[in-house]
Amino acid sequence: MGVVIPLEESKNKLASVQPLVDLTKADMERVNQLILSKAGSDVQMIPEVANHLISSGGKRLRPMLTLASASMFGYQGNAHVKLATSVEFMHTATLLHDDVVDESDLRRGKSTARMIWGNQASVLVGDFLLGQAFRMMVDVGSLDALDVLSTAASVIAEGEVLQLSVAKNMETTEDDYLSVIRAKTAALFAAASEVGPIVAGTGKAERNALKSYGMNLGLAFQLVDDVLDYGGKAADLGKNVGDDFREGKITLPVILSYRRGTADERAFWKEAIESGDNGDDNLEKALGLIGKYGALNDTIARAVHYGTIASDALAPLPESPWKSALMEVIDFCIDRVS
């Protein structure tokens, strides 16, 4: 089904991540080298599993945030490369564990590591990458950066457990859901963006600006991801439309449709989400209800709201190509649904 972008967001040219990619190109090559080196081990299964996921075509948005948020303050050293790699490893470890928790078969159109090497390898290689991430942070030696990233590690895991404990509960409110995605997605975006100014040695205002930018960008990113699950094309997404629904996952489009629905419609959602095993019939009905209540457009409107907060967080910083690139990433995240 089509998604209508709110008028004020439509542009002749869609926003792009390309300026950020171009600006961080040289540093990202160093990140990629470090990823390969730190995912290495004499235990052959470790690089196999790690590289399967690392080379599977993610955008590497999070490490680019760290690089840009250090470089925009004139940082020239090597610490941001190590922290960016740590951030990507934390993210990769989370994905490996998520696939086990969600019992996922596919990620980005490829078989998940757990389907090839088993749940065991996914759990343990995730643990290894997390350990390597911490070693790189320790190597950088900034206790402030360690504080931010270790706190993020706890918060992410706490958010995942929260998600597990509200799973299948249709009384989940939008606020509950926001708590989940703030922890499980946005906290790492925030940490990735905050450690840049930390290693660059800026003042507290710049740290807070980048932290707020990352947090709100992360919320917008996750909300758009939730919309894409219902509105995207399988070929583009590397996963099937409606995967979240098929598995009974509660995301904002479901929450809005449920709360706005009739008693009969709410009964449908309850049963479908609780069963967590939905076929095409149920998906078609769900898409109809989501359309009826404008739940995708309204989820996008929420994403635009957080995107605006991210933009205002950066606004006071001096103009630079870095700032423009980070600003454009906000629109890029939201424009993905068009």
Add this chain to the structure above:
Amino acid sequence: MGVVIPLEESKNKLASVQPLVDLTKADMERVNQLILSKAGSDVQMIPEVANHLISSGGKRLRPMLTLASASMFGYQGNAHVKLATSVEFMHTATLLHDDVVDESDLRRGKSTARMIWGNQASVLVGDFLLGQAFRMMVDVGSLDALDVLSTAASVIAEGEVLQLSVAKNMETTEDDYLSVIRAKTAALFAAASEVGPIVAGTGKAERNALKSYGMNLGLAFQLVDDVLDYGGKAADLGKNVGDDFREGKITLPVILSYRRGTADERAFWKEAIESGDNGDDNLEKALGLIGKYGALNDTIARAVHYGTIASDALAPLPESPWKSALMEVIDFCIDRVS
């Protein structure tokens, strides 16, 4: 089956962990308080799962090692309590993930967390505890201690993956097996013992002494654990005799029996270990072969060997009640099989 303790190890009175327990009693109360506080979360499932394991009657040997190895150098602050708690959380996280990897139903005679709350909660609460462990280390602020413990985290995970990749392979040598237990068990004992002198601000010699003590104590501890799995009593162990064998786990008693066996006996081991689904008949046959080749006594002899290295590592340090207590722990670990 009975186990004969080598003559030079037999004593009138068995060695005890009690002196260490007594010396660390006040600090362990602070550790226990900190465990409860840092395993807390508004997400109710987290303290439930964490407390299930934390309160299930482990000896808390690792945090006592950290406390003693700081106190023996006169350390008086609070950092060793935080690091001891971090060490226990790292251990708890490993147990939660291990139970998922091994698909275990029982630990210390109680249902495993994964049997009660599911694999998902075990993976995620483990991640949370690991995150909390790192936050406490960061709070202590010693980059040296962070380096030791984050390296241990990587090495432990690497050891677990190594164990996974040699699983069911009967060509595993004693050296291969030692690499596994050095990483998955002894590395945390070593790190727990090394961070004590680090926070106490000793010289390099004391750090190395405690690290070597912990590493070799850990090897002895794991080897005796392997013997206990074949020789202990279910009531004492909280698990059934022969669990390792039933699941097809390769430990040193199996390696020795296999390598010393006839062609027929080797064929038996190969099939039993590869099937990983052994009943009482096979267990009885395995116990017979283990007895025939003295594999339990020889595994204990290996444990005694590493225990002696641990003892010699501590030998040059000045005499004190702490040193005596740590020395007695070596014998205690080995005497457990009697």
